[in-house]
Amino acid sequence: MSATKPTRVLANAKDLLDALAERGALSPAEIAEAIDVPRPTVYRLAAGLEAVDLVRPSNDGRINLSKRWLRLADASRAGMREWRDGRAALDRIAEDTGQTAFLSVPRGTHAVCIDWAPGRGLDVLILRPGRTLPLHAGAAGRAFLAFRSDDEVEHYLTNAPFEALTPTTLTTADELRADVARTRDTGHSTSDEDVTVGIGAIGVPVRDAEGTTVGCLSVGGLAEDIRSSVDELAGVLRGEAALLPARVD
Template sequence: MKVLSNADEVIDLLSKEGPLSPADIAERTGVPRPSVYRLLDGLHAIGLTEPLPDSTARLSLRWLHLADSARAAMHEWSGAPAVLSALVERTGQTAYLSLLRKDEAVCIDWEQGRAIGVLLLKPGRTLPLHAGAAGRTLLAFAADVDSYLASSDLRRFTPATIVDAHALRDDVAQTRHRGYAISDGDVTEGIGALGAPVRSAAGSVLGALSIAGLADEFARQRDRLADELLAAAADLAGDQR
């Protein structure tokens, strides 16, 4: 179990940081360097990572196939592409479906809107729960806030990122009262987003539906965009019944 846990840490680090040397991996994960070398040898052998000429390692292209297979196996979200496409058509914004994984929001599907070139979140990528509309939606409606605050370092992405525990609790309360999360430049400056929970028939939160684009557009059209988002979240929830 320890070996698997260490391998998971290495893979997660490479997914976020890109190619790294064994020394860098050891420093950032706390895994002893000899163990890192052995882990990388094993990961190289099964094709999950690959060595580069500069002695760094990166994730292999095999992950693209694994990601496609994982998404195809998620039959409960088979209706998501149609809902995302319709939401983009009505709003012009990029639409995302994200799920809670540990203390992160992981994007599993999207439909591209107008502002795609400046957005950070993409399928397979993650954001912490205190930043972005998807993460803050899942924090408010699906996660244990106390546990998250106790374990997270509340990384700052921009000056607008909420990194104070009291302010984050206030944001959670406002999000729950409002029914959706508002992100205004807290992941990427100049980018706005809204996020809403997708619920099961029993009321449990299955994921987060969000839209993102230029902050000026969200400021001008927030009420309309929120109505479209909530309607789409209800449509997606209906597919789960």
């Protein structure tokens, strides 16, 4: 066996896991299209990952991440000492607003959710621990994009147009430049059904002692509830963000 073959298998397995983390449960055909491999390869990858309890098949034939990822996420969060106060902040936000609260960090061209505190009676939100969203969609991603340097923003926008997740997703460079300007002006990002129809979110940056954006606190819920309470929700988030700079022991 050549040295490159196991490396390619591992890379394909990583791509499959990333696709499930970003999009939730997918059929083998959807996975094959998402990671650009033949469907038989998807079956082999899924069987191997299921054998080590990283994915699980559902009754409708789709493949999803296993619950083992929850334990891995807990272990990962426990090792991130700089965010040791994050859970308490999320719990307060969820209690004060009734909405689901998220803590996300930037990873390349995506926002990665590392913790959350579910709100009352809503389980249709895409973002949750371990899942990611691109910088052009969602409150966390667009907050990270807005508070990058101008050069970094323009570099990211060279990849436009971006994928439309819903009819209201911002996909063009001009749309996103305007959104960056609005977000910088208000100090918060607003996601209005651009990731999931009927769902909205508000996000604010969390900065370290040097002023670098290192995280994002956000809340998500029914779009009509978010629209009616933008200023209130943003105020709650800003208050918690000010108390939650990333600290390194």
